[in-house]
Every structure is written in C-alpha cells, then in structure tokens.
Amino acid sequence: MPNHTKGAGPVNPAKNPPFEEALQKLEAVVEAMESDDLPLETLLARYEEGAKLVKVCQEKLAEAELKIQQLEKNAASEMKLKPLALAEE
Numbered sequence: 001m002p003n004h005t006k007g008a009g010p011v012n013p014a015k016n017p018p019f020e021e022a023l024q025k026l027e028a029v030v031e032a033m034e035s036d037d038l039p040l041e042t043l044l045a046r047y048e049e050g051a052k053l054v055k056v057c058q059e060k061l062a063e064a065e066l067k068i069q070q071l072e073k074n075a076a077s078e079m080k081l082k083p084l085a086l087a088e089e
Contacts, residue, residue: 019060
C-alpha cells in the first residue's frame, strides 16, 4: 500500500526545523492520518512523528514567549519616567 504523507518525512532530532516548517510537517502528518487508509503500524509511526513535531512547536513557542517577556521587561525598565533635571537660569 502506498504511503501518502505529502512530504511529511521523519523529524531529525539532531536539528530541529524552524517553527513554520515543523507546523507545516505536522499539518501534513495530520492530513495523511485523517485522509488515508493506513495500516496500524504506519498510523503509529505517523503519530510518533506528529508527537515529536508538536514538541518542537511547543518548544519554539515557549522560546518565543520567553523572548517577548524579556523584551517587555527591558522595554518597561527603559520606559520608566526619569525626573527631568531642569537647569536653573
């Protein structure tokens, strides 16, 4: 039986793909699992691949959230009002 994963190849754990690529692969895995009449072993392999891609996406989102929090913290400390030292004439 042909394997129709539409480009959803295995995830390389040594090099995580960018978020957009991982999400696209995850969508392809889900689509293949929903649309094809796959044998149980293939479904399990796709599920495992999807689980790895979900983890990659969650890690990338967590990293982005942390960066945003750090940027907001830095921006908040830089945007504090400082007393204006008026020069006396």
